[in-house]
Amino acid sequence: QHTMKLSLAIAFSALAGTASAFAPASSAAASITALRMSEEPTATAEETPIMIEEPATPSLPAKSQSMPFMARPAALDGTLAGDVGFDPLGFAKTKEDLLNYREAEVKHARLAMLAAAGWPLSE
Numbered sequence: 001q002h003t004m005k006l007s008l009a010i011a012f013s014a015l016a017g018t019a020s021a022f023a024p025a026s027s028a029a030a031s032i033t034a035l036r037m038s039e040e041p042t043a044t045a046e047e048t049p050i051m052i053e054e055p056a057t058p059s060l061p062a063k064s065q066s067m068p069f070m071a072r073p074a075a076l077d078g079t080l081a082g083d084v085g086f087d088p089l090g091f092a093k094t095k096e097d098l099l100n101y102r103e104a105e106v107k108h109a110r111l112a113m114l115a116a117a118g119w120p121l122s123e
Contacts, residue, residue, distance in 0.1 A: 061085075 036042040064072045064085030072085040080102070092098035 020044040060072060060078055062072060064070045066084045066086040067088060070085075070088065073090065073092060075095055075098045076083050076085050076087060082097075092101055
């Protein structure tokens with residue numbers, strides 16, 4: 001009985017501490033003014049033309065970055081986050097296969113996180 005109350009108190013205090021991450025920023029941070037080296041007025045956004053450049057697409061290496069002795073798989077073209085050409089068994093032969101395996105990996109990771117959180121609760 002006492003350990004149950006203690007564990008609930010610890011869990012509640014841990015959750016209460018993380019609630020500040022969702023609170024809006026204080027007004028003191030919003031009132032910071034810009035520091036200038038001179039007294040000359042700076043150009044406003046309306047006066048300064050904005051030049052938007054297209055990002056240059058880097059050329060992909062012929063070899064995989066994760067396994068330099070293997071050729072880079074064709075489906076891994078660098079568009080996904082963390083893509084370093086790691087597909088040693090060649091599962092993703094097409095872009096559709098790659099996206100299907102990616103979706104399955106996210107689903108399995110979420111299920112594993114739920115299982116990891118639920119296992120101590122069932123004990």
